[in-house]
Amino acid sequence: MSGPHRVLQVGCGPTGTSVLRELLPRLVDVPLAYEVADPAVMGPGLAFSTPWDLHLLNVRAGRMSLHATDKAEFARWRRERGLGDEDYPPRRVFGRYTRDVLDEVLRESDATGHRVALTRDRVVAARRDGQGRWWCRFASGRAAAYDRVVLALGHLPSTRYxxxxxxxxxxxxxxxxxxxxxxxxxxxxxxxxxxxxxxxxxxxxxxxxxxxxxxxxxxxxSVKGRVETYRLAHLPDFVAAGVPGATSLAAVAAVIGKEIEDAEGGPVGWARALSPPPSSAATLRAELAEVASGRVVGWQSVLGAVVPWVPALWRLLDERSKQLLMTAYVGVWAVRIASFPxxxxxxxxxxxxxxxxxxxxxxxxxxxxxxxxxxxxxxxxxxxxxxxxxxxGPGYGRGSLEAVELTADLLRCGTIVPHRFGGVPVDERTFEARDADGAAVPGLHVVGDLTRGVWLATNAVENSVRQAADLAAVIARDLLSGSCTSRRSPGT
Ligand SMILES: Cc1cc2nc3c(=O)[nH]c(=O)nc-3n(C[C@H](O)[C@H](O)[C@H](O)COP(=O)(O)OP(=O)(O)OC[C@H]3O[C@@H](n4cnc5c(N)ncnc54)[C@H](O)[C@@H]3O)c2cc1C
Known part of the structure; x- marks a missing residue:
């Protein structure tokens, strides 16, 4: 195939913005035609385009940088604009920042001669032809061919009710x-x-x-209390020594428990931690009083430090433990980890x-x-x-994949399959989707919450940024070495 390498990125929320930011500067010397399709406002995505002032960030602003290494970027951006310094500002402030980052990425890309084409159109189908090209169809009826497709679709809808x-x-x-x-x-x-x-x-x-x-x-x-940067004492060695697919949930819980005991200076109350009573005005008042005391909440400090380790811990778990976590404990894990200001x-x-x-x-x-x-x-x-x-909230199963036109089409053709723990399976190195036989689908990369079954921790901006950086490195290496996967003949 001659001509520039044609890429279609589907979706441009925080994850898609991060992919562009990480990838384009690495490809200045590659002949490239890059198109981004998203019918929504590009940059903020679903979570950060909310118009309501009372919708605050649920993650501390200090952990919300869209830069893979400059963790202070969002804080600096707010300071320069006099947009406050609260830990949990309105989410739309972060949305403005993502928009600014995107504009800057597009300007710099223009300056290097790579004009990114922005399409306000929904992608409804993607099929791979005999030459390894991806034919994509848009809601408007337009169809075009690409060498590579990146899916950054965000959360799927829940189909309950x-x-x-x-x-x-x-x-x-x-x-x-x-x-x-x-x-x-x-x-x-x-x-x-x-x-x-x-x-x-x-x-x-x-x-x-x-x-x-x-x-x-x-x-x-849970209500967010005062947290401190916590240095994990046991977990890194536990992960280093662990055998993937052979660790029990009890062993993972024990090591996290040890960290919490260190942080809190006392034993973990597992019974209460794992089965809290339903929330009421009284329980909420008690939690708020605890927060108002200004005491550092040890378990929250530990969980904050554990978040980046979640994909590694998930890899270690044996199948039974994964199943157990996703059936018996996923709800309580969600209320503990996705706490609110x-x-x-x-x-x-x-x-x-x-x-x-x-x-x-x-x-x-x-x-x-x-x-x-x-x-x-x-x-x-x-x-x-x-x-x-x-x-x-978001959905992850087959029904949710079927509820979205594009993923429904990819399912129908067998290009993607549901992952038993949510989203779709992908190759852990290349982010290429895996088909029913487990084979990587050349040139179809998937990032963000659609990869939940593979990494579990896929619904926070810091995860998106990390994934985007890893994906960008893979695609850039591929293109710069000339061994572009999408040009492999089908079936190889
Ligand atoms: C209510 C809520 C609050 C949250 N708060 C926080 C928080 O405070 N901090 C935090 O770190 N994380 C938060 N999250 C998680 C957060 O959404 C994710 O971390 C991250 O922002 C997801 O970004 P994304 O780009 O992957 O997805 P999205 O932001 O959903 O963007 C996906 C984009 O893809 C587009 N798209 C989808 N399908 C197609 C198609 N077929 N064709 C073209 N375009 C398509 C959509 O229009 C959308 O713009 C929150 C999530 C929710 C739902």
Whole structure:
């Protein structure tokens, strides 16, 4: 094949922006035609284009740099613009920063003669032909051929409760504007970060009627306390000595437990850690009082330090342990690791205290009832609501892959397969998708949350940036050595 190497990047949220930033400077000497397709505003992606002031970062700003090595970049960017120095600023501030980073990347790329083509079109299909080219089709009907495709699609939708999609009064997209009458009783399915986002957006809109946040567990995320940089004493050696695929979950829990004991100076209360009671105004108040004491929260400091090690720990686990984690413990892990800022918790508590908000456990079903719905609970009670918002968060299974036109098409053709632990399997070195036989699909790279089953930790910006840097290194090496995988003949 002659001419420039043609790349299509599908999706340009924080992950796609990082891929561009890491990759383009490495390819200045490579004849390249790079196109980026995304119908949404490029840069912020889903999480950081929220218009609501009350939607804060859920990760400390100090860990939100889009630069792979300059961890202070976001803080500096805010300082230069006088945009405050709180640990948890509104998420849209980070969105502005991603937009600025993207603009800078595109300007620099222009200056080196690589103009990136931006397409505000959704990609709906991708097929590989006999010459190894990827034929991609867009929602507009356009089709074009590429040597390489990078999928940076972000979170897939959850399909739980999707049977109500399209019902009047059922909002399947919790970020779609929340156009709800102020006097409508609202039921929110989900009590984790997305559910909290819905409650806070309703508060900011001045919603007057009752809101019930409900899930099976009834657990709100943990409240973020004061954390300190924690130096892991046991885990690095444990990982170095571990045999991939042969370590039990109990052994991993024990080593993390040892770190927590060191940090807290006492034994870990596993029973309470693994089965907290459903959240209530009282439990939230107690957590906030603990945070207000200013005491360093040892377990949170440790978990913060453990996050970058999650992919390595996940690799060590044996299959039974992976299965156990994803069935029995994934919920409690999520509420501990994806905690929320105390400012948001205090706002939620104020809503609970003035009777506008209730958090309920034991949600068993949501059923249509006249013009509204009934939220049904395991204890036999039911709460009538006028509007339901599906805030169950991202989805990872086959149903979620089938719910998105592009991934549904790739599934149908057997180009990708569902990973049993979520998303799709990819080659750990090249990020190329793996087909049903486990063979790498040449020239189809996948980054971000779609790779969850492979690395587990795929839904924080710092993970996206790391993946983007690794992928960029692989693609650049490939192109600069002239051994471009996508030019291999099919089947090799
Ligand atoms: C509510 C919420 C809050 C969060 N808060 C934080 C936080 O505070 N800190 C943190 O580190 N992480 C946070 N996260 C996780 C965060 O979203 C991820 O870490 C990261 O931002 C995901 O970026 P992304 O680019 O992979 O995905 P996205 O931001 O979702 O971007 C994907 C892009 O792909 C585009 N796209 C998808 N399909 C197609 C297609 N077929 N054709 C063309 N374009 C397509 C979409 O339009 C979108 O713009 C949060 C997530 C959510 C949902």
């Amino acid at each position: 999707c049977r109500h999609d399209g019902d009047p009064g059922f909002l399947s997209d919790p970020y779609g504007g929340l156009d709800v009458p102020g006097d409508a009783r609202v039921g929110v399915i989900g009590t984790r970060l997305t559910g909290v986002d819905v409650a806070l957006a309703l508060r900011e809109r001045g919603h007057r009627a009752s809101v019930v946040l409900a899930s099976r567990s009834g657990w709100l995320p 105390s400012v948001s918790a205090a706002r939620l508590l104020a809503m609970m205290d003035d009777g506008r908000l209730t958090v309920r456990a034991g949600l068993s079903a949501v059923v249509r009832d006249g013009n509204g719905f009934r939220m049904c609970f395991a204890d036999g009670s039911a709460v009538p609501v006028d509007v339901v918002v599906n805030a169950t």
